[in-house]
Amino acid sequence: xxxxxxxxxxxxxxxxxxxxxxRKLLPALYHLSSRGELRKKGVIxxxxxxxxxxxxxxxxxxxxxxxxxxxxDDAIYSPWCDSCLHYRSIGQGSPEDYKExxxxxxxxxxxxxxxxxxxxxxALPPExxxxxxxGLGEAGLNKSPGWTRVVVEKPFxxxxxxxxxxxxxxxxxxxxxxxxxxxxxxxKETVQNLLVFRFANALFEPLWNRDHIESVEITVAESGGIExxxxxxxxxxxxxxxxxxxLMQLLTLVAMEIPTSFEGDSIRNxxxxxxxxxxxxxxxxxxFGQYARGKIGGKEVAGYREESGVLSDSExxxxxxxxxxxxxxxxxGVPFYLRTGKRxxxxxxxxxxxxxxxxxxxxxxFESTCALEPNVLTVAIQPDEGFDLQFQVKSVGQPIxxxxxRLHFRYSEAFGPLPDAYENLLVDVVTxxxxxxxxxxxxxxxxxxxxxxxxEEITVYPYRGGTWGPPEAAKLFDGSExxxxxRRD
Amino acid sequence: xxxxxxxxxxxxxxxxxxxxxxRKLLPALYHLSSRGELRKKGVIxxxxxxxxxxxxxxxxxxxxxxxxxxxxDDAIYSPWCDSCLHYRSIGQGSPEDYKExxxxxxxxxxxxxxxxxxxxxxALPPExxxxxxxGLGEAGLNKSPGWTRVVVEKPFxxxxxxxxxxxxxxxxxxxxxxxxxxxxxxxKETVQNLLVFRFANALFEPLWNRDHIESVEITVAESGGIExxxxxxxxxxxxxxxxxxxLMQLLTLVAMEIPTSFEGDSIRNxxxxxxxxxxxxxxxxxxFGQYARGKIGGKEVAGYREESGVLSDSExxxxxxxxxxxxxxxxxGVPFYLRTGKRxxxxxxxxxxxxxxxxxxxxxxFESTCALEPNVLTVAIQPDEGFDLQFQVKSVGQPIxxxxxRLHFRYSEAFGPLPDAYENLLVDVVTxxxxxxxxxxxxxxxxxxxxxxxxEEITVYPYRGGTWGPPEAAKLFDGSExxxxxRRD
Numbered sequence: 001x002x003x004x005x006x007x008x009x010x011x012x013x014x015x016x017x018x019x020x021x022x023r024k025l026l027p028a029l030y031h032l033s034s035r036g037e038l039r040k041k042g043v044i045x046x047x048x049x050x051x052x053x054x055x056x057x058x059x060x061x062x063x064x065x066x067x068x069x070x071x072x073d074d075a076i077y078s079p080w081c082d083s084c085l086h087y088r089s090i091g092q093g094s095p096e097d098y099k100e101x102x103x104x105x106x107x108x109x110x111x112x113x114x115x116x117x118x119x120x121x122x123a124l125p126p127e128x129x130x131x132x133x134x135g136l137g138e139a140g141l142n143k144s145p146g147w148t149r150v151v152v153e154k155p156f157x158x159x160x161x162x163x164x165x166x167x168x169x170x171x172x173x174x175x176x177x178x179x180x181x182x183x184x185x186x187x188k189e190t191v192q193n194l195l196v197f198r199f200a201n202a203l204f205e206p207l208w209n210r211d212h213i214e215s216v217e218i219t220v221a222e223s224g225g226i227e228x229x230x231x232x233x234x235x236x237x238x239x240x241x242x243x244x245x246x247l248m249q250l251l252t253l254v255a256m257e258i259p260t261s262f263e264g265d266s267i268r269n270x271x272x273x274x275x276x277x278x279x280x281x282x283x284x285x286x287x288f289g290q291y292a293r294g295k296i297g298g299k300e301v302a303g304y305r306e307e308s309g310v311l312s313d314s315e316x317x318x319x320x321x322x323x324x325x326x327x328x329x330x331x332x333g334v335p336f337y338l339r340t341g342k343r344x345x346x347x348x349x350x351x352x353x354x355x356x357x358x359x360x361x362x363x364x365x366f367e368s369t370c371a372l373e374p375n376v377l378t379v380a381i382q383p384d385e386g387f388d389l390q391f392q393v394k395s396v397g398q399p400i401x402x403x404x405x406r407l408h409f410r411y412s413e414a415f416g417p418l419p420d421a422y423e424n425l426l427v428d429v430v431t432x433x434x435x436x437x438x439x440x441x442x443x444x445x446x447x448x449x450x451x452x453x454x455x456e457e458i459t460v461y462p463y464r465g466g467t468w469g470p471p472e473a474a475k476l477f478d479g480s481e482x483x484x485x486x487r488r489d
Numbered sequence: 490x491x492x493x494x495x496x497x498x499x500x501x502x503x504x505x506x507x508x509x510x511x512r513k514l515l516p517a518l519y520h521l522s523s524r525g526e527l528r529k530k531g532v533i534x535x536x537x538x539x540x541x542x543x544x545x546x547x548x549x550x551x552x553x554x555x556x557x558x559x560x561x562d563d564a565i566y567s568p569w570c571d572s573c574l575h576y577r578s579i580g581q582g583s584p585e586d587y588k589e590x591x592x593x594x595x596x597x598x599x600x601x602x603x604x605x606x607x608x609x610x611x612a613l614p615p616e617x618x619x620x621x622x623x624g625l626g627e628a629g630l631n632k633s634p635g636w637t638r639v640v641v642e643k644p645f646x647x648x649x650x651x652x653x654x655x656x657x658x659x660x661x662x663x664x665x666x667x668x669x670x671x672x673x674x675x676x677k678e679t680v681q682n683l684l685v686f687r688f689a690n691a692l693f694e695p696l697w698n699r700d701h702i703e704s705v706e707i708t709v710a711e712s713g714g715i716e717x718x719x720x721x722x723x724x725x726x727x728x729x730x731x732x733x734x735x736l737m738q739l740l741t742l743v744a745m746e747i748p749t750s751f752e753g754d755s756i757r758n759x760x761x762x763x764x765x766x767x768x769x770x771x772x773x774x775x776x777f778g779q780y781a782r783g784k785i786g787g788k789e790v791a792g793y794r795e796e797s798g799v800l801s802d803s804e805x806x807x808x809x810x811x812x813x814x815x816x817x818x819x820x821x822g823v824p825f826y827l828r829t830g831k832r833x834x835x836x837x838x839x840x841x842x843x844x845x846x847x848x849x850x851x852x853x854x855f856e857s858t859c860a861l862e863p864n865v866l867t868v869a870i871q872p873d874e875g876f877d878l879q880f881q882v883k884s885v886g887q888p889i890x891x892x893x894x895r896l897h898f899r900y901s902e903a904f905g906p907l908p909d910a911y912e913n914l915l916v917d918v919v920t921x922x923x924x925x926x927x928x929x930x931x932x933x934x935x936x937x938x939x940x941x942x943x944x945e946e947i948t949v950y951p952y953r954g955g956t957w958g959p960p961e962a963a964k965l966f967d968g969s970e971x972x973x974x975x976r977r978d
Binding site for chain 2: 005189192193196197199200201202203205206207211212258259260261262266355356357358359361362363372374375387389391392393394395396397399400402405406407408409411414415418419424427431433
């Protein structure tokens with residue numbers, strides 16, 4: 001990105017002393033600035049309850065960066081922090097406090113000769129979000145002489161009803177074109193590349209349908225547990241934490257039709273169409289699981305019910321597997337297998353496209369089933385981003401015999417280390433590109449699909465930590481020749 | 490291959506003291522034996538004019554192996570040569586000489602308790618070949634108590650008429666099922682794998698036609714010159730030396746329909762069909778070239794007319810480029826560009842499949858021409874055997890921009906060093922698999938296509954050694970957006 005495309009702005013972080021700011025926002029802003037992509041264009045205004053001034057916030061910011069594992073370079077940090085970093089307490093968040101925030105913003109903009117472009121990044125816990133929206137809106141901070149954009153973090157609502165309510169509240173003050181709902185998966189290079197892969201390569205589109213694809217499998221596996229966040233997780237579970245957002249996003253990107261252009265609403269229109277064409281998820285096509293004690297990488301790990309803060313009879317799901325069907329001309333009859341869980345053998349996000357087998361093997365023409373392995377395209381999203389295409393080759397020597405090999409591409413081999421997803425997304429925010437953000441109707445469409453999972457009583461099967469979920473998840477493949485692809489490559 | 494599938498036999502080399510035996514046959518037989526693939530199954534009988542006995546032939550064979558660059562291991566060589574290697578002079582090749590050869594064969598078979606299976610490998614110059622066929626046939630060596638097979642080296646004829654004559658002569662004594670015409674390209678793993686790639690992978694067949702493929706380009710480039718063989722080359726030229734055999738073989742493998750099975754005649758039936766569907770080559774679609782002085786790898790190289798034994802006004806072509814069209818439902822309208830030459834920048838055999846561009850780029854939907862690079866599949870045959878699939882990916886960072894990358898597979902990375910093509914082919918001969926050998930009607934079909942090139946006066950353009958041929962070759966792409974793909978990767 002050329003820095004010229006970024007217009008001068010103030011980047012306001014609401015929740016500037018919080019965890020998300022420390023882990024994601026500040027590191028991303030620091031990296032972008034130190035690479036020259038935001039510097040001299042953006043001023044940052046931290047906002048939180050704590051009573052800090054610019055100086056003490058700059059100190060805190062530095063310790064936050066360091067605690068996030070960055071090695072802070074003084075030659076870069078000092079000028080950045082002196083020219084960029086500011087702070088304003090929001091106190092108890094009264095209307096008066098927001099008015100004073102507005103005054104501070106105007107002062108800052110005057111001091112830096114800024115035209116009034118503003119980002120409000122809501123790095124807040126979900127329960128603080130509605131009040132902040134109202135606070136901003138009532139103080140007139142929903143508009144400015146330049147543009148005003150609101151960045152909203154997940155989770156967006158707890159179910160369909162609450163998401164709709166939240167959207168109504170946001171829309172009371174902000175136009176949808178101002179709203180940037182983050183799903184950080186969408187900031188990942190490989191996820192963004194999925195659309196390039198599909199629509200810049202004429203090779204794949206003719207194959208990308210029910211005639212040639214046997215099934216699609218999407219796995220988002222974490223090896224970690226709940227990492228002390230029992231409070232959050234007990235209220236959330238895997239459905240809300242992963243399925244409604246990340247898995248549904250990956251699914252829509254795989255399944256969507258060709259958008260009219262590579263522009264925010266064209267892409268999001270197509271994603272919404274997919275969500276509306278997914279058949280209601282049937283109970284028998286869902287398997288819930290909860291991790292029990294186990295071993296990962298040789299280390300004993302506790303079961304979910306043993307985690308501190310979790311009830312000993314908790315029925316919260318830490319694993320979901322589901323089989324979905326998309327009822328449209330492209331996909332009818334192609335199962336989409338989705339799976340996510342904690343305490344799985346490795347951290348792994350991957351989309352697996354299984355093509356149909358050859359109808360007959362000319363190598364054994366009269367076998368009752370084709371003995372050939374199918375072609376499988378794997379889109380590896382983390383940790384090792386790239387593409388693999390599994391295909392059959394002749395083994396060396398005579399007589400002829402076949403073996404499976406892979407055409408291979410890895411991002412890191414071509415480009416070196418990739419930027420964090422947040423960096424991509426923040427650049428999109430300040431340049432006004434909504435394509436990789438979730439529109440209100442996407443959020444609601446995804447909740448509409450997941451709502452039944454939240455409301456119904458579904459058996460939660462235990463699985464050993466360090467396994468790919470409960471054995472019951474395999475039954476989703478009943479009637480198919482396949483099962484979950486468990487090895488990483 | 491399991492050694493059990495090889496039946497005990499005598500492998501007769503006619504021309505046992507010659508160049509081909511030294512460079513190819515003996516090394517291949519030695520390697521196969523030392524790997525246990527032929528040992529104890531095959532006895533070798535060298536036949537030539539020279540007056541040698543078993544002992545002196547064994548000594549000669551050893552020095553031939555060493556001069557071919559093999560490191561001969563005594564522990565393997567001595568028992569192999571003592572039990573395997575025999576010699577019989579054919580004298581002046583009179584009927585009497587062939588009768589005595591027959592007697593010697595029977596004796597050998599008695600001594601080694603062999604059932605009478607015989608290979609006659611005609612490692613002879615083309616002018617000696619007809620007499621040898623007659624000699625064998627008249628001595629009754631065209632049949633035996635077991636099987637009898639004749640291996641024929643290229644060139645097979647000098648044009649359509651001579652090839653037909655030769656086929657008639659061969660068929661007077663041998664059934665086509667006994668005849669193994671070698672095109673050593675067909676023994677290469679990658680060439681054999683081309684059929685596996687096409688017919689064991691359901692992914693490619695739906696794309697393998699005029700709807701999805703824009704053009705096919707086949708290059709067989711040599712960096713060497715004529716290496717002192719002016720006598721041979723002046724009579725031959727690139728048309729006879731490369732186009733009629735190797736290039737036509739590669740073309741038929743790319744273009745053929747799905748055979749009914751992976752069996753010799755099923756494959757060859759389909760190849761013949763392709764040859765018959767190639768439209769007669771029009772003169773304006775052919776460019777001839779002849780190398781002039783130049784530089785390869787920093788070294789000055791002489792021009793063709795400066796080579797010893799070449800006339801200073803020789804019009805022999807050392808380069809041919811041609812555009813062919815296959816008039817069938819699969820390929821009509823898809824140009825097949827063929828190119829071969831000596832003294833090109835590198836040794837390189839490669840098939841390039843260019844797919845159509847995406848019809849529109851959603852990244853720039855209103856551009857008049859699609860700005861996207863096409864997908865290109867490269868089948869690398871030598872020196873670095875494997876597959877590459879060129880595709881578009883997103884460059885790292887924002888805003889979106891595209892870059893070309895490659896999905897990559899290399900045989901040597903998966904399997905280590907590959908056996909020489911001759912080893913594969915000799916195994917096929919002794920196991921009776923004709924699939925990788927050229928049938929009489931293939932030979933004639935290929936000559937029928939090339940005959941006009943031999944008879945017409947075609948301008949021969951000079952090209953500098955170390956270049957990809959005369960600039961005039963580019964005109965074959967007139968009216969297309971492409972030109973020859975000159976870089977290796």
